[in-house]
Amino acid sequence: MFLSDVSIKRPVFATMMMVALLVFGLVSYTRLAIDEYPDVTYPTISVNTSYPGASPEVMERDVSRPIEEALNTVQGIREVTSTSQEGNSSVRVNMQLGVNVMEAQQDVVAKVARIRRQLPPDVQDPVIIRFDPNDRPIMSISIQSADRSIRDLTDLADQVIANRLESIPGVGGVNVNGGTPREIRVLLNPEALNAYQVSPQQVSQALARENMEVPAGRIYLPEQEKLVRVTGRIRDPMAFHDVVVATRQGVPVRVRDVATVVDGAAERRSSAYLGTREAGETRAVSVEVLKISGSNTVEVADAVRSRIDELAQSLPTDIEMRVIRDDSVKIRHALSDVQITIMLGAVLTILIIYLFLNSWRSTVITGLTLPISVISAFFAMYMFNFTINTMTLLALSLAIGLLIDDAIVVRENIVRHIEMGKDHVRASKEGTDEIGLAVLSTTLAVVAVFIPVAFMGGQIGKIFFQFGVTVAFAVLVSLFVSFTLDPMLSSVWPDPELEHGGHAETRKRTRNPIRKFAFAFDDAFERTADRYRGWLAAALNRRVLVLGVALASIAAAGALYPSLGFTWLPDYDAGEFDVSFRAPPGSRVEYTTAKGHEIAALVRQIPEVEFTYMTVGGGGGFGRGSNSGQVYVRLADKRDRPRSQAEIQAALRQQFSQVTGVRPSIGQSRSIFGGMGQPIRIFVQGPEVTRLKLAAEQVMEAVREVPGVAEPTSSDEGEIPQLDVRVDRQQAWAAGLGINAIGTTLQPLFQGQRATRWEDPNGYSHDVIVVYPDSMRLSPDDVARIPVLSQNIDPRTGQPATVPLAQVASIQAGVGPQQIERRSLERQVSIGAGVLGGYNMGDVADAAKAAITRIGLPAGYHTVFGGDVQNLEETKGYVLEAILLAVVFIYLILASLFGSFLQPLAIMLSLPLSFLGVALALWVTGGTLNVMSMIGIIMLMGLVTKNGILLIDFVNKEREAGADRVTAILNSARVRLRPIIMTTFAMIFGMLPLALAIGEGAEQRAPMAHAVIGGLITSTLLTLFVVPVVYTLLDDLAVRVTGRKAAVHTPGAEHAYGD
Structure with a gap:
């Protein structure tokens, strides 16, 4: 083999190649970013629009729908959703994975600008941001002080802390909750307004007019020029009392005549409390940090913590900032746990090698493959722009036993040739050449499995792309190391015990308990191997029985799988x-x-x-x-x-x-694909509000009765009480009033009207709100008595007349929706539910679908399942496709390498033989068929063929050397048993730390290891007997088809190595 020959002849060259791989890997490692998972969330662009005082129906009709229709033509969109609430519209554009979100945002900005004139004139300009405001914040910070009021803390958080945090790269937004910001409130006196014939609008306009700076131009001196400005900003909030609102009979009417100015706080709309068992609950101001879609959580969190430390140096000493929740801490813990898992797996794998080879020299030669392959994988991660995350480290953790397989097989065969009496150089060359095709086949089979895994579609494909590429690259490097470093070291670093038959002498004189145990294990294994040869000979004489056992195992697996149930992701203790x-x-x-x-x-x-x-x-x-x-x-x-x-x-x-x-x-608990929430999401969609509400109630009742459903909720929680002011247009016209005049009169009563902004001595701005006192907002009768300023002139005073609201409108109590949701240009009601312990999501979702089908929704109304249920359904299809492609790729590779159409079928019979072990392992551990266990099953497709390849490759070589079929099978099985068992044990023990679910969040990763370990055990045990039997059956079929004669069996060959 070219690689091994060059490495043996040029050991320095081989060494430098290994050093180069290590250098590339280590340099790449230092440049890799850290995150919990690959970024697999769909890029989201949000268009948020405020229209103070507008009802949800108005927000939907006049704001959300025009924006939705405009954005529905953006290239690369996945879906458009919207939520309309009182005074607020949020339209979210979810883009397809892989779309350039910066270009998409520019397209969104252009589309919104194009329809801006279609929106109501009083609507504030839409704010377009590159993140979803419904996403969970990556960090929550509590702001407390024993000496300051909540108002002061709120201003500090809003004006100082939030502004400083928002300037950090990667921060998408900062929400300040739980506080009541400082507000200059101008409390109107209704009687005084009536007496002076002054409207609330006049008060607001006067405040805005008198609190401003006006640039007046420049004056030019001989040697310089100066700006001229009129400084009219009010410095003391109490000075707003002196602003002139109007003039009545030559006398100025000031704000103090019709209102009272209060330097107070805004109405309480939120609250936050930090609670401990010892101290109880303490009110605080909450600062929540959201990251831009695609930015790195750990980097953003580190930058936020650094900025908090800077702020702590400049803020007053009584201000206490405490990080309540920080996703980066959990990310670091999870990554640390996976790293420990990798190291433990490596240690266990090395111990297995020593146990089987009973030589520290062989252990070192073989074990060097691990660090070189793992470290080299970081180079591939860097080249593909991956991050160090749970999935890439999980790939390395699962591959620990796999990465050393090739080196085990190569070194074991070299040792066998040395024991045959060859010198180390010749044994290294011939041993590697002999096993080279089998090792290449096993490695390519594994890589072939991860090609479809890496290119699955949807979110699952995005996240496992990094998993598949990382494993495939590491495995290819391990193959390269096995063909270069292993034979080179074996040739230049001889083992005296092997060369001179020293094991026998060492057995006699050793007092080392570890070596004694290794020798005892070796003896026991040799006896078992001899017995296995006899058992296999018996199996070859009872081929129908062996096939029956194999088929029974497949049938048992098929019967057991439905009881496991389906889940999107396993629950874990976060x-x-x-x-x-x-x-x-x-x-x-x-x-x-x-x-x-x-x-x-x-x-x-x-x-x-x-x-x-x-x-x-x-x-x-x-x-x-x-x-x-x-x-x-x-x-x-x-x-x-x-x-x-x-x-x-x-x-x-x-x-x-x-x-x-x-x-x-x-x-x-938060998972790979999103924040904490309910796994079952049902969207009830339809055109008409009332019938949609009834349909949603029917679905809600049906879901509530499904066993296993926990805490079902609906976005249509009921209607909120409201007052409907129904204007009589004829009466209003006669009184000189328009709809707009009535609305602007009522706005200060219920909501307050922002007149201007006041700047305090520290340079911070605060709203100046014109509003009626709370005592005027008690009942419909109070509302009915509100005077509205008319355009008609009162002949008695010569001033605009005032008209009681009751004269031109009726006040009626009513109800309205709290919010209106839309998805894909349709109205919807969202229903969410959890899953009780002891139930799996797949069964509960299927029962919910059946219950909804039984109720029969009206024509035009339908349900769509989303959330984890939708993800699970998509994943089933992608996994099935990946398995089929993996099987095809494996067959193509094996048929090409073995030059046979039938022999690959014997090897590939190992695939279904693993299913029973998977099912048993998941059943014993209480697992389900979920994303992780499904990927484990795909991974098994490549792993379980390794044993069959090693066995059949040696059988072919034996037959080419002149042995008859049975003798070739028995000799090959006896010789290949050690590397087969050794590589299987190495893979199992390499994954054992992962399977034990040690560490935070390990329960979510463990099912993959459970599936692989279970499948390896049953597949290996059955492969040792079933594959040889099927090989003989296929060989008989080939004899009948081609007409060639079968090799003559040598009598007694099955006893060549004893029973």
């Missing part, structure tokens, strides 16, 4: 979770906060809880109204608590039955 809750629609933030205190108090009764962090309302205005909140729960390290996260959540679900007036819902 040490944290969220409890979301919603009060009835229309609930004030004070009521929701009180209910949140009840929930948080119940949570803190759990001894394993370290702290809770409750936020109510806020969230940037989208999806987090005053009736919704969330309690973040942080648990103690799982090594320090007796119960798992699932057990704690089950206990909490029982305790939450004590809470009335609010519906808590426990979110699942």
Whole structure:
């Protein structure tokens, strides 16, 4: 073989190639970024628009729909969704994976600019951002102080901290929740307004007009020029009292005559509380950091923490900033755990090698393949622009035993040739040449499996692209090392014991207990190998029985698989979770906060809880109204608590039955593809609001009755109470009023009207709000008495007349939707649900689909399953496609290398023989068929063929040397048993640390190792007997088809090595 010959002849050259691989890998490692998972979220561009005071119906009709229709033509979109709430519209454009999001954002900006004039004139300019405001923040920071008010903390967080954090590269946005910012409130006096015939609009206009700076131009002096500006900004908020609003009979009417100016705080719309068992709950201001889609979580979090340290040096000493939640910490822990898993797997693999080869020299020669292959993989990761993440490290962790396989087979065959009496150089050359084709075949078979894995579609394909490429490259490097470094070292570094038959002498004189154990193991293995030869001879005489056992194992696997069930991703103990809750629609933030205190108090009764962090309302205005909140729960390290996260959540679900007036819902742990949430998402879609609402209620009732469903929720939580002001157009026209005049009169009453911004001495700006006092916002009767300024002139005063609102409009109590959702240009209601412990998501989803089918929705109304259910369905198709392609690729490679159409079929029979072990392993460990275990099954397609290749390749060589078929099979099986068992054990023990699920989040990764280990065990045991039997059957078929004569069997050959 060319590579081994060159390496043996030029050992320095071979050494330098290995050093080069290490250098490239180490340099690449230092340049790789770190993240928890590959970025597999669909790039999202959000268009957020504010229209203060507008109802959800108005926001949908006048804002969301025009923007949706414009953006639906953007190239590369996956779907367009929108949420319309009171005064807010959020249109989200989810792009296809791989789309250039920067170019897409420019396209979105152009489309929105084109339809800007179609939006209502009072709508604020849409804000276009490259992240989803519904995404979970990567970091939450609590701001507290024992000496300052919440108002001061809010201003500090909003004006200083948020601004400094938003300037960090990769930060998509910063939400400040839980506070009440400073606000200059101009409280109108309705009686005084009537007496002076002044409208709220006049007050607002006067405040804005008198609080500004006006550039007046320049004056030119002989040697310089100077700017001229009129400085009219008000320095003291109380000075707003002196602003002149109007003139009545020559007398100025000032703000103080019709209103009272209060330097206060905005109305409370959100709250945040940090709670511990010892100190209870303390109110705080929450700062939540979101990252731009595609940016690196760890890098952004590190930059945020660095900026927090800088701020701590400049802020007053009483300000306490505490990082409550930081995803980068969990990422580092997860990566550290996987790295430890890799090292433990490597150690166990090396021990297996020593146990079988019983030579530290052979162990070193073989073991050098591991660091070279692993470190070289970082070079491939760098070239493909990957990151060091859980999936790339998981690839290396699973491949530890696989990477050393080629080196094991090569070194074991070299040792066998040395024991045959050859010198080290000749043994290295001939031993490598003899096994070269088999090793090449096994490696290419493994690589062939990961080609379809790397190129699967959808999110699953994106994430396993990095997995597949990393494994494939590392395996190819291990093949290269096995053909270069191993034979080179074997030729220049002789083993005296092997060369001079020293093992026998060493057995006699050694007192080393480890070597004694290794020698005892070797003796036991040799006896077992001799017996195996006899067992195989018996199997060849009972071929029908062996085939029956093989078919029975496949049938047993088929019977066992349905009981496993399907799940998208396995649950795992993250040490944290969220409890979301919603009060009835229309609930004030004070009521929701009180209910949140009840929930948080119940949570803190759990001894394993370290702290809770409750936020109510806020969230940037989208999806987090005053009736919704969330309690973040942080648990103690799982090594320090007796119960798992699932057990704690089950206990909490029982305790939450004590809470009335609010519906808590426990979110699942954050996974590869998103934040905490409900795995089952059902979208009920249809055209008409009322019938859609009824259809959603039917679906909700059907889902609630499905066994295993936990805490179902609906985006249509009910309608919020509202007052409808229905204007009589004839009466309004007669009174000199228009719809706009009535609306602008009422706006200060209910919402307040921002007149201007006031700048404090520190340079921070605060809203100046013109608003009626709370006492005027109590009942419909109060509203009816509101005076509206008319265009008609009162003949008694010569001033514009005022008309009571009741004269031109009726005030009626009504209800309206809290929010309106749309997806793909259709209205929808979202229904979400969790899955109770003991149930798997696939079965629950299937039961939900059946229940929905039974109720029969009206024509034009339908359901679409999303979330993890949709991901699972897509993954099933992609995995099945990958398995079929892997089988085809393996056959193509084996047929090409063996020069036979039939022999690859005997080897590939190992594939279904692994299914029973997979099913048993998952059943014993309580696992399911999920993304991780499915990828493990695909990986098995390449691994289990290795044993058959080693065996059949040697049989062919024996027959070419003149042995008859049975003798060739028996001799080959006896000789190849050691490398087959050794490589299988190496793979199993290399994956064992991963299978034991040690470390944070390891439960999510373990099913892949469970599937591989189980499949390897049953496949190896059955392959040792079934593959030789099937080989003889196919050989008989070839004899009948081609007419050639079978090789004559030498009697007694089956006893050549004893029973």
